[in-house]
Amino acid sequence: MKPSGIEWIGDVPEEWQLMKLKFTAKMMRGKFSHRPRNDARLYGGEYPFIQTGDVTKTEKYISTYSQTLNEWGYSVSKEFPCGTVVITISANIGDIAILNFNGCFPDSVVGFFSNSNINEYLFYLLKSMKNVFISESIEGTQLNLNVERLSSIKVALPEPMEQLAILDFIKTETATIDTLITKYQKQIELMQEYRTALISQAVTGKIDVRGWQPKTKEVVK
DNA sequence: TGGCTTCTGCCGACTATGCC
DNA sequence: GGCATAGTCGGCAGAAGCCA
Numbered sequence A: 001m002k003p004s005g006i007e008w009i010g011d012v013p014e015e016w017q018l019m020k021l022k023f024t025a026k027m028m029r030g031k032f033s034h035r036p037r038n039d040a041r042l043y044g045g046e047y048p049f050i051q052t053g054d055v056t057k058t059e060k061y062i063s064t065y066s067q068t069l070n071e072w073g074y075s076v077s078k079e080f081p082c083g084t085v086v087i088t089i090s091a092n093i094g095d096i097a098i099l100n101f102n103g104c105f106p107d108s109v110v111g112f113f114s115n116s117n118i119n120e121y122l123f124y125l126l127k128s129m130k131n132v133f134i135s136e137s138i139e140g141t142q143l144n145l146n147v148e149r150l151s152s153i154k155v156a157l158p159e160p161m162e163q164l165a166i167l168d169f170i171k172t173e174t175a176t177i178d179t180l181i182t183k184y185q186k187q188i189e190l191m192q193e194y195r196t197a198l199i200s201q202a203v204t205g206k207i208d209v210r211g212w213q214p215k216t217k218e219v220v221k
Numbered sequence B: 001t002g003g004c005t006t007c008t009g010c011c012g013a014c015t016a017t018g019c020c
Numbered sequence C: 001g002g003c004a005t006a007g008t009c010g011g012c013a014g015a016a017g018c019c020a
Helices: A052-057 A071-076 A118-127 A130-136 A147-152 A160-203
Strands: A017-020 A026-029 A043-049 A067-069 A078-080 A085-088 A096-099 A103-105 A109-113 A154-157
Touching: A026 A078, A026 A147, A043 A071, A052 A085, A067 A071, A085 A118, A096 A118, A109 A118, A118 A154, A118 A160, A130 A147
Parallel strands: A043 A103
Antiparallel strands: A017 A154, A026 A109, A043 A067, A078 A103, A085 A096, A085 A109
16 A cells, blocks of 8 residues: 555555546536527527536436537537536536436536546546535635646546456445345335324224333443 | 637526425 | 525636737
């Protein structure tokens, strides 16, 4: 292990590379240069237009969108390719998602794109850095993270083969956790139903509580 | 090369929404 | 209804492009 020199990371394996975010993949900022931005003449075409809200609502892959652009709208915006990892940099800082199709973005979103498997690894990496992004943001009426600050944030990257191994680990472990969450949620629902039924039966006289005594608690030494 | 125009990105402000 | 937060928009400053 070696010290990364980055406070929030601490020590990292010797072979991991430390680099600024801008060197991990091709970095692009969205745009929407037309004013006013809500000009109806630019919308309603065939090009998906994704706002920060669409990113925020997404767990991992962006597969739906609320607006589309026509040819004119497309010409004033910026299209990110399928597979781009996107991050919101205005208002709601540091929400991450992966684009599941080619789509256009406004300037409140930045994209990272690489042809290698690094896109998915980057997704998990950036996802874990939300607090870092927030702390790097400029605080005005609301938080804003500009491209210069974002691109200068340092990260530690393993070799591509190790990235794949880490991805496998994350997928396997999170699948196990998701299964457990589903199982316990079901149990919680059943307990809530039981509680409701119990209350109902008690207050309607279906249960005879005469002679009932509260359980005595064991004294913990 | 300097001045004008257009474009781009940053950031503050406004609006919508949700929660208490 | 009031407040907090989220989401989007508009204005402005600086950069880039264009032309004389």
